[in-house]
Amino acid sequence: MTSSSSSAYPLAAATSYPPARRDETVDMLHGTAVEDPYRWLEAAESSDALDWLRSQAQLFGQARQDYSYLAGFRARVAQLFGAGAVGSPVWRGDRCFFTRRAGDQNHAVLLVSEPGDLASGSARIERVLVDPNSLDPDGLATLDAWQPSQEGDRLTYQVSVGGTEESVLHTIEVASGDQLDEPIDRARYSPVAWLPGGDAFFYVRRLDPDLLPEDEKQYHRRVWLHQVGDNSENDELIFGNDPEADPHNYYGVAVSRDGRWLTVVAASGTAPRTDVWIAALPGERCAPGSKSDSADAATADRLVFREVIVGADAKTAIHIGRDGRMYVFTDLNAPRGRIAVADPRSPDPSSWKDLVAEDPEAVLEEFSILDGPELDVPLLVVATSRHAISQVSVHELADGTELGQIELPGTGSVGGLTAKREGGHELWFGYTDFTSRTRIYRWDAVDGTTSLWASAPGDSSKAEPGDSSEAEPGDSDAARAAIRTVQRTYRSKDGTEVRLFVIASAEAFDAAGRPRHTAPTILYGYGGFGISMTPGFSPTALAWVERGGVYAIASLRGGGEEGEAWRRAGMLGNKQNVFDDFHAAAEFLIDSGFTTPEQLGIFGGSNGGLLVGAALTQRPELYSAVTCSAPLLDMLRYQHYGLGATWMSEYGDPEVAEEFDWLLAYSPCHNVHAGSRYPAVLFTVFEGDTRVDPFHARKLTALLQHATASDSPILLRSEAKVGHGARSVEKTVALTADQLGFFARQLGLT
Structure with missing residues (x-):
């Protein structure tokens, strides 16, 4: 039951x-x-909300004028992004597909590298396939996903505009x-699985929203x-059309290299479990690169x-190898994960080895699997993370x-293991750490050597795609050479060790x-959805540290740093563990002499925005400044938006009584107390955000402005035209500079 009326509102005591x-x-x-x-x-x-938002924008604009380091942060962050970026390659025969962003580009471009004309001295040539920078002059178009066909002669890609993530699929x-199809809409978060021959593909698309209730238009995905x-x-x-299927299901699809098997994976929202099915694809099989009747035969009534x-x-994913075996990646009875093998014709867990x-x-x-004829024995290459630091066996x-x-090139993170689908002895992988941009390395399984294959265009130790020349693995920028990272272990409220x-x-x-002196410090955390906080190049952290600050990142429960049990220790009724871990990290930094409460700021976005929202309402005395970005904050109404x-x-x-109690206990919007002295807060939200509605930050802004007895500003x-995920570099630079300028002003960075 809901009741409503209006009343006058007294301004906050100090501001x-x-x-x-x-x-x-x-x-x-x-x-x-x-x-x-x-x-x-x-x-x-609404007119009232629009008037209020305009006033909040004016208030932030006035406060921003006092950010003395703003121009310096903007210049340095732009410089750090200015080196560009490069992605791991995807091979199809002799064609190599990859993304690269030049320093003056807002978004990465999808390119293809192909054999050139040796007579003219060109071993390989590159061509642009999709350039999102040319699709929208304001930089609002983003390339969300892409997938070449098994033969590499066709390609699907997905683009959305204005941060909505409402991808449109092109072929x-x-x-x-040349475009081969009319664009397909409602393809948000859609994987694509090509059949051999390139005449057809499986993909995921939402049902027509006109057929659905208003509050379900974002859901009801199906495989087509x-x-x-x-x-x-x-x-x-x-x-996916089973009436018993969860309307919130996300689906993954894959077709084996030989075209014999279709696999479907389903996850109910972001639940830490998946269901997996496999179907034999009917029809005459053919060698990759030739046409077959498999597309016509792969119909629903024959699968x-x-x-x-x-x-x-449990979470499970499967891969059908070129040897015909089914490889299983699972945490079933193994919270840190294991790899098993089985016959796809007898796929149930009792047969897994x-x-x-x-x-x-x-x-x-x-x-990844390497099984080329050059090898004495086929190889399985496995990437693991030990306390958030990568290793590859x-x-x-x-x-x-x-x-x-x-x-590996250093103590950091590895991702994007790729090999040629046709077999081979080469492995490509991306590597990054806190001071190194992502670079792509090539490992040769025959001679055991690792060499730099590609790096960002503005990286001084770059190599062109396909170039296996040696280069120094560390970043050569002297301004970052004197930066050091240490990993520390502390105990949370219940005695759990956290890193x-x-x-x-x-x-x-x-x-x-040990620290020589205290310094303005930013503590960052996430703590949710099994997402791990691993080493990665961060212009935000580097720009802050270069000016004398300290930047800390906590591996909180709820994340995936220590496996599935670690995640579950920080979700549902255990969510308070995440906040306790974060408070304990702050206390560790203070007790160890890195910082003081007056010099300590906290930063988080999305689920991390919930983290810092709970932190500032639970322990306002522990923090001096908070940047809360695209946050979840009203945990009794979040499910409606x-x-x-x-x-x-x-x-x-919230409709379940026990779960309502969990949520009410920490929901930031429901734990603001009049007369408390809250730290300075900057909420940053994006009106194109279709994941987390900006109303969360609007509400908590108003609640804190009304309740706080502190003269520390509460800003929005x-x-x-920006959303939750990908955005242009130009907009990212501006946002990052504003956030760092706010922290510098509030924490006394000198």
């Missing part, structure tokens, strides 16, 4: 904030009266760049089969899906026997890695 009426809106939930005085801010298009001929050149409205529905694993409380058993300390991340494919480790990365100038540490309904497996359902930075 004159824009007026915001307080309605007497009360919901009765499970016998508890829950006040919601700013419910009207959920409707951003092109690689040689000419599309014949290239046909009208997508005639595509055949292949999977029989068999359960691989359904209903188990371990190749790589669970490691008691390392978390399984990904694997090499095993015999037949039985999993470990043969050794691949030496923390601390980044600062080398001279800030003594020989034992954006993609919130898909996250109830992470947070809980709202940005149009």
Whole structure:
């Protein structure tokens, strides 16, 4: 039950904030009266909300004038982004597909590298396939995903505009760049699985929203089969139409290299479990590169899906190798992950045989198979993460026997293991750490050598794609050469050991890695959805540290740094553990002499925005400044907006009494107390955000401005035509500079 009326609103004691009426809106939930005085801010298009937002923008603009380091931060962050970026390659025969962003580009460009004319001295040539920078002059178009066909002669790519992430799927001929289809909409988060021959592919698309209730238009995905050149409205529905299927399901699809098997993976929202099915694809098989009738034969009435694993409380993915075996990546009975093998004709878990058993300390991340004729034995290359730091091991494919480790360029993160689909002896992988931009390395399994294959265009130690020349693995920028990272372990409230990365100038540490003095410090965390905080190049951290600050990143429960059990220790009814871990990280930094409460700021976005929102409402005395970006903050109404309904497996359902109690206990919007002295807060939100609705930050801004007894500012930075995820470099630079300028002003960076 909800009631509502209006009343006058007194300004906060110390600062004159824009007026915001307080309605007497009360919901009765499970016998508890829950006040919601700013419910009207959920409707951003209302005249009252628009007036309030304009006033908040003016307030932030005035405060921003005092950010003395703003221009310096903007210049340095732009310079750090100015080196550009490069992505891991995807090989199809002699064609190599990859992304690269030049320093003057807002978005990465998709290119293809092909054999050139040796007579003219050109070993390989590059061509642009998709350039999102040319699709929108304002930099609002983003390239969301792409997938070449098995032969590499066709390609799908997905583009969205204005931060909405509402991808539209396009199909092109690689040689000419010509469009082969009319664009397909409603393809957000859609994988694409090509059939051999390139005449058709499986993909995921939402049902027509006109057929659905208003609050379900973002959901109801299905797996479809599309014949290239046909009208997508005639595509055949292949999977997901079971009336018992969860409307929040996300689907993954894959077709084996030989075209014999289709696999489907389903996850209910972001739940930490997946269901997997496999179906034999009918029709005459052919060698890759030639045409067959498989596209016509792969119809719903001829596909029989068999359960691989359904209903188990585990995450599982499968890959059909070129040897015909089914390789299983799973955390079933192994919270840190294991790799098993089975016959795809007998795929249930009782037939799985371990190749790589669970490691008691390392978390399984990904694997790749090398089985070219140049090798004495086929190999399985496995990437794991030990306390958030990557390592890569090499095993015999037949039985999993470990043969050794691949030496990495440093202590950092590895991702994007790729090999040629046709077999081979080469492996490509991306590497990054806190001071090194992502570079792509090539490992040769025949001679065991690792060499730099590609780096960002502005990186002084770059190599062109395909160039295996040696180069120094470390970043050569002298301004960052004196930066040091240490990893520390501290104990949380319940005694659990948690790890923390601390980044600062080398001279800030003594020989034992202890701080020489306190400094303005930013503590960053996330703690959710099994996402790990691993070493990675961060212009935000580097720009801060170069000016004398300290930047710390906590590996909180709820993340994936220590496996699935670590994640589950920080979700649902255990969510308070995440906040306790974060408070304990702050106390560790203070007690160790890195900083003081007056010099400590906290930073988080999305689920990390919930983290810092809870931190500032639970322990306001512990923090001096907070930057809270694209946050979840009203945990009793989050499920009604954006993609919130898909996250109830992470947070809980307010409609369930027990789960309501969990959520109410920490929901930032419901734990603001009048007269408390809250730290300075900068909320940054994006009006194109279709994942986390900006109303969360609007509400908590108004609540804190009304309640705080401190003269520390509560500010809201709202940005149009930008969403939750990918955005232009230009907009990222501006946002980062504003956030760092705010921290510098509040924490006394000198």
